[in-house]
Amino acid sequence: MQVNRLEGLVTAPLLQRGQYGVRLTVAGEQLKAHAQQLLALHDRILGGFQNADITGKVRLGTHDLYITRALTPLLESYGVSYPEAELEVTCDHRPGYLASLVADDRLDLALVEMPALSDGGVRLSRDQLVWVGAEGHPLQVQDTLPLAMFPEGCFYRDAATKALQRIDRPYRITFTSHSRGGVLAAVRAGIGLGVCPASALEPGLVVIDDGLPALPQTDTTLFIADKVNTATTRLAQIIEESPLFHHPELIQN
Numbered sequence: 001m002q003v004n005r006l007e008g009l010v011t012a013p014l015l016q017r018g019q020y021g022v023r024l025t026v027a028g029e030q031l032k033a034h035a036q037q038l039l040a041l042h043d044r045i046l047g048g049f050q051n052a053d054i055t056g057k058v059r060l061g062t063h064d065l066y067i068t069r070a071l072t073p074l075l076e077s078y079g080v081s082y083p084e085a086e087l088e089v090t091c092d093h094r095p096g097y098l099a100s101l102v103a104d105d106r107l108d109l110a111l112v113e114m115p116a117l118s119d120g121g122v123r124l125s126r127d128q129l130v131w132v133g134a135e136g137h138p139l140q141v142q143d144t145l146p147l148a149m150f151p152e153g154c155f156y157r158d159a160a161t162k163a164l165q166r167i168d169r170p171y172r173i174t175f176t177s178h179s180r181g182g183v184l185a186a187v188r189a190g191i192g193l194g195v196c197p198a199s200a201l202e203p204g205l206v207v208i209d210d211g212l213p214a215l216p217q218t219d220t221t222l223f224i225a226d227k228v229n230t231a232t233t234r235l236a237q238i239i240e241e242s243p244l245f246h247h248p249e250l251i252q253n
Contacts (some may be wrong), residue, residue: 006031055084056229061098061110064180065200067091070244071111078235085231093178094153095221102223108232109224111239113197115155116217124222124245127197129159129215131208137190140208148175148183148192155218156195163213220245 007014014028024032062071067089079087092098095112099120102110116126133139139146145164149157164171175186187194188204197218201207224236239245 056231057086058232059088059108061090061107093150099223108228113218114221121221121223124220127218131212132205133193133208134188145171146174146192148186148194160195
């Protein structure tokens with residue numbers, strides 16, 4: 001009934017029903033975009049009044065996996081709700097390094113992926129590292145396994161090389177990048193196999209397990225400095241409560 005009322009107001013059909021289900025019409029997509037802008041404006045107005053007294057700098061450290069995926073809508077919403085907070089984000093591929101910056105009071109928060117059951121921080125969820133390759137590029141059959149990796153210091157790289165060393169499997173690093181996008185582009189091009197969490201598998205990539213050693217599990221972990229302001233506390237709460245960082249189906253006992 002509400003959809004019918006909307007269609008009457010805009011004098012155009014908003015939904016198209018067919019054998020494959022229901023989808024938005026062109027007018028429906030336009031209305032959706034406008035509605036999202038109105039909701040964002042609503043949140044910005046309320047946030048400006050309700051949270052105007054929450055100020056201060058918030059220094060967050062994380063890596064490409066989160067900043068390009070789950071964190072993007074979350075940080076956008078945070079910025080709207082807390083317009084006076086000064087958010088500063090640092091990206092780095094080394095989780096241990098980011099955690100050390102929190103311990104040294106050079107960051108307020110660090111959202112990173114640590115080896116499962118590591119000490120410190122608030123563990124949000126468990127994930128499983130997997131080998132990934134491109135469809136049509138069976139690189140695992142090569143005698144010397146080509147790898148596309150982050151630079152040294154990355155947990156993915158350390159886990160992959162140690163696992164191969166344990167079974168005496170020869171390998172070589174054929175591509176190195178600080179960017180997750182760059183690494184995955186190299187994997188898609190067949191330059192090397194990569195490693196990523198099972199929950200972050202992207203289109204065009206397939207899990208490779210034929211003849212390769214098992215990789216360890218990881219914990220999405222939030223490190224919080226000992227002394228933080230209210231703006232930082234609010235962001236930490238938002239991250240901890242967000243379902244975007246919880247995938248219990250991947251937890252293994």
